[in-house]
Amino acid sequence: MPAVAETIETIEAAQEGGYKWGFETEIEMEFAPKGLNEEIVRFISAKKKEPAWLLEWRLKAFAMWQKMEEPDWAAVNYPRIDYQDAYYYAAPVKKAGPKSLDEVDPELLKTYAKLGIPLKEQAILAGVEGAGESPADSGRMPVAVDAVFDSVSVATTFRGELAKHGIIFCSISEAVQEHPELVRQYLGSVVPQGDNFFACLNSAVFTDGSFVYIPKGVRCPMELSTYFRINAKSTGQFERTLIIADAGSHVSYLEGCTAPQRDENQLHAAVVELVAMDDATIKYSTVQNWYPGDAEGKGGIYNFVTKRGACRGARSKISWTQVETGSAVTWKYPSCILQGDDSVGEFYSVAVTNNFQQADTGTKMFHIGRNTKSTIVSKGISAGRSQNTYRGLVKIGAKAKGARNFTQCDSLLIGDQCGAHTVPYIENRCPSAKIEHEATTSRIAEDQLFYCRARGLNEEEAVGLIVNGFCREVLKELPMEFAVEAQKLLAISLEGSVG
Amino acid sequence: MLRIEGLTAEVEGKQILKGVDLELPMGEVHAIMGPNGSGKSTLSYVLSGREGYEITGGSVTFNGVDLLAMEPEERAATGVFLAFQYPVELPGVGNANFLRTALNAQRRARGEKEVDAMAFLKLAREKLKALQMSDEMLKRNVNVGFSGGEKKRNEVLQMALLTPSLAILDETDSGLDIDALRIVSEGVNALRGPGFSALVITHYQRLLTYIVPDRVHVLMGGRIVRSGGKELALELEAQGYGASAA
Numbered sequence: 001m002p003a004v005a006e007t008i009e010t011i012e013a014a015q016e017g018g019y020k021w022g023f024e025t026e027i028e029m030e031f032a033p034k035g036l037n038e039e040i041v042r043f044i045s046a047k048k049k050e051p052a053w054l055l056e057w058r059l060k061a062f063a064m065w066q067k068m069e070e071p072d073w074a075a076v077n078y079p080r081i082d083y084q085d086a087y088y089y090a091a092p093v094k095k096a097g098p099k100s101l102d103e104v105d106p107e108l109l110k111t112y113a114k115l116g117i118p119l120k121e122q123a124i125l126a127g128v129e130g131a132g133e134s135p136a137d138s139g140r141m142p143v144a145v146d147a148v149f150d151s152v153s154v155a156t157t158f159r160g161e162l163a164k165h166g167i168i169f170c171s172i173s174e175a176v177q178e179h180p181e182l183v184r185q186y187l188g189s190v191v192p193q194g195d196n197f198f199a200c201l202n203s204a205v206f207t208d209g210s211f212v213y214i215p216k217g218v219r220c221p222m223e224l225s226t227y228f229r230i231n232a233k234s235t236g237q238f239e240r241t242l243i244i245a246d247a248g249s250h251v252s253y254l255e256g257c258t259a260p261q262r263d264e265n266q267l268h269a270a271v272v273e274l275v276a277m278d279d280a281t282i283k284y285s286t287v288q289n290w291y292p293g294d295a296e297g298k299g300g301i302y303n304f305v306t307k308r309g310a311c312r313g314a315r316s317k318i319s320w321t322q323v324e325t326g327s328a329v330t331w332k333y334p335s336c337i338l339q340g341d342d343s344v345g346e347f348y349s350v351a352v353t354n355n356f357q358q359a360d361t362g363t364k365m366f367h368i369g370r371n372t373k374s375t376i377v378s379k380g381i382s383a384g385r386s387q388n389t390y391r392g393l394v395k396i397g398a399k400a401k402g403a404r405n406f407t408q409c410d411s412l413l414i415g416d417q418c419g420a421h422t423v424p425y426i427e428n429r430c431p432s433a434k435i436e437h438e439a440t441t442s443r444i445a446e447d448q449l450f451y452c453r454a455r456g457l458n459e460e461e462a463v464g465l466i467v468n469g470f471c472r473e474v475l476k477e478l479p480m481e482f483a484v485e486a487q488k489l490l491a492i493s494l495e496g497s498v499g
Numbered sequence: 500m501l502r503i504e505g506l507t508a509e510v511e512g513k514q515i516l517k518g519v520d521l522e523l524p525m526g527e528v529h530a531i532m533g534p535n536g537s538g539k540s541t542l543s544y545v546l547s548g549r550e551g552y553e554i555t556g557g558s559v560t561f562n563g564v565d566l567l568a569m570e571p572e573e574r575a576a577t578g579v580f581l582a583f584q585y586p587v588e589l590p591g592v593g594n595a596n597f598l599r600t601a602l603n604a605q606r607r608a609r610g611e612k613e614v615d616a617m618a619f620l621k622l623a624r625e626k627l628k629a630l631q632m633s634d635e636m637l638k639r640n641v642n643v644g645f646s647g648g649e650k651k652r653n654e655v656l657q658m659a660l661l662t663p664s665l666a667i668l669d670e671t672d673s674g675l676d677i678d679a680l681r682i683v684s685e686g687v688n689a690l691r692g693p694g695f696s697a698l699v700i701t702h703y704q705r706l707l708t709y710i711v712p713d714r715v716h717v718l719m720g721g722r723i724v725r726s727g728g729k730e731l732a733l734e735l736e737a738q739g740y741g742a743s744a745a
Contacts (some may be wrong), residue, residue, distance in 0.1 A: 450571065450587075452601075459572075461604060
C-alpha cells in the first residue's frame, strides 16, 4: 500500500470509529452475468483476449473444481456459500487513455484520494501518462503501485523506471499478452490448478493481479506494491499474482487490501505464487484489511487465499510477513517449498481478530534440500467473541540433512469471550533435523493496563501500546513506512475491545 | 494541596482504610510509615485510581479538585505520579517510546503541544545524566530484565520526565542497595520546590535520612494514628510501632 503518511492522516481524520475504508465508489461498471459455469469462464478469458492455451488451462481447472468438495477442516464456521449467487467479473468501464487528471473518471480519483494515495501517484494510478515517473523528486523511497479494482488492474506506476533495470511489473492480464512465455512457464508451477478447492476455483475464474519478473542479478530499486480494492456488490475477487526472482535478484513486494462496508459476505479467493532461483530473495509483505463485518458479525469478506513460494535455487530465500486485521473469515497459510540447498523460508505473522471475526492462519514449510532453514513467528491477538487459530506444518524430507526449523507461536487474549488455538503439525523423516517449537498464551494483565494509565495513557492507548509490543518481532520485519501503518491499524482494529 | 478526609476503602469486601485524614501542602514532602498490612499500599492505589478498591466514604481533593471522580490517566495529567513498589514489565515496548507516549498523552490532556522525537531524546538525555543513568535505559524494553534497583531507578527517571506536582512513592526503597538508594533519593530531592509535593511511603527510617520529610505520619490499622516532625521517624526506628498503637 503506498502513501503511508497520507493514509495515516486519512485514518486520523476520520471521526467515526470502526472500519474507515468502508465507503463505496459509484462508477459505471461492466459485469459478467451472475453465476458460475463454463460460459462464464469463457467470457472472462475472452474479455481478456487470452490465448487458447490459457482458456484450456482455465477450463481444465473448472472441470476439476466441479468435482471437488469445499474443505471443512479449518476451525471456522460460515454459512454455505452459494457460488451461483455472485458475479465473477466486474470492471469499471474504461475511458480510452485519459491524458490529464481532468479526464479521469472523478469517482475513481475520489476513491484513490479517500484511500490515501497521494496526488502524484493518484495521477499515475488513473492511467495518466507521464506523471510521477521521476522517483527522485518525491523525497522518499518511491513505491511502484499496481491498483486492482474489483476484477481488473486499473493502472501500474513507475513501469518506465523499472523497465530500465529489465524489471517487468504489470498486471497479470498484460503479462499474458506481452510475456506469454514467462506466464506459461510459471503459472500453476507452485500452486497447481487442483491444489485445493479455492485455488482451483481461482484457476478457473481469476481475473487480475500482479506479475513481477526480476532479471538475473538485479536488485529491485524500489518497493513494489499492489493495492486490492473490492468495490462492486455481490462480486467475488479472484486475484492471481505471480512473482519470479531470477538468480541473484532481490525484490520486496507489498500488498494492501480494503473493501466497502456491506451486510453481505463477499468472497476473496486469491492465489499467489512466488519463485526464487539461486541466491534470489523475495520479501512479501501483506497488510490485510478487508472489511471484517460489523460488531454483530454481519457482513465482511471471506478471505480464502492460497499463497506459496518455491525456493527453487540454492541459497534462495522467501520471507512472508503478514498483518491480518480484516475479513470476517480468514483461511490462509503462506508457505515455502525449500527445494534448493541452503534455502531459507520465513513466516512472520500478526493476526488480530475482534468481534465475531474468525481466523485460521499459519504456514507450511516443506524442507526438501540440504541445510534448509525456516523460521516461523506467529502472534495471534483475540478480542471480543472472535476465534483465532494458528495452524502450521513443518515437514522435513528424508534428504533434508541439516534442516532446521524454529517456531514460536504466541497468543494474546483480550477479554474472556474469545478463543486462541495453536495447531502445530510436525512431520520429520530426517534424523539430523533440528526442530524447535515454543508457544505461549497470555492475557493483557490488569497491572500492565494500570501501569500505563497511571502514566497518563487512556485504556485504548494502553492496549495499543501493549499489543504493539507483543507484535514487535513481526512488525520489525515490515518495511518501515508500512510498519507505522500496521501499528495504527492494530490499534484501530482493537477499538472498543476493552472496558 | 492534597486533602484526605475520613477516607474509607475496601478490597474484596474487607475494609482496609478506616478513616484516613491527611493534609499535604504544596511544596512539602510527607512520609507515611507503618507496619505491614496497615494500608500503606492501599492508600497509594486509591489515590492513583486503581480498580478493585472500593471507596466507601470520605473525600480526596488535590488543589481543590475531587481526585476520586477521575480516571487514573486524568489524575496523571493533573500531576499525580505513583512510583510503583513493583514496577510492571511491558515486553516489546521500548522505554523511550513508552516515556514519550506517556509524556505526550499528559500534555495532550492538558492542551499543551506534544514533544517530537528529537526534542524528547534531548530532554531524556539531560534527565539521565542528572540521575547518573546510562542511555541504555532508553533502548531497553520497559522494565523487562531489569534488576530490582534498575526498576526503581526507571520509576525515578519517569518521574523526572513527567514532572508531577504530587508524587506518591510506594516503598521505593525496598530492594535498593545503598548506592541506588542515594541516586533515587537525589532524583526525588532534585524535584523538591514550591510546585512539588510528595508522599513517601516506607517501612524504614533509612530512606528518610536521604529524603528528609517535612512531616511524618504513622498509618496503623487503616488510620493515621500519629503525626510529627522528621524526628518521629527516628523515634519509631528506636521504639517500633508498638508505642504508637497505645
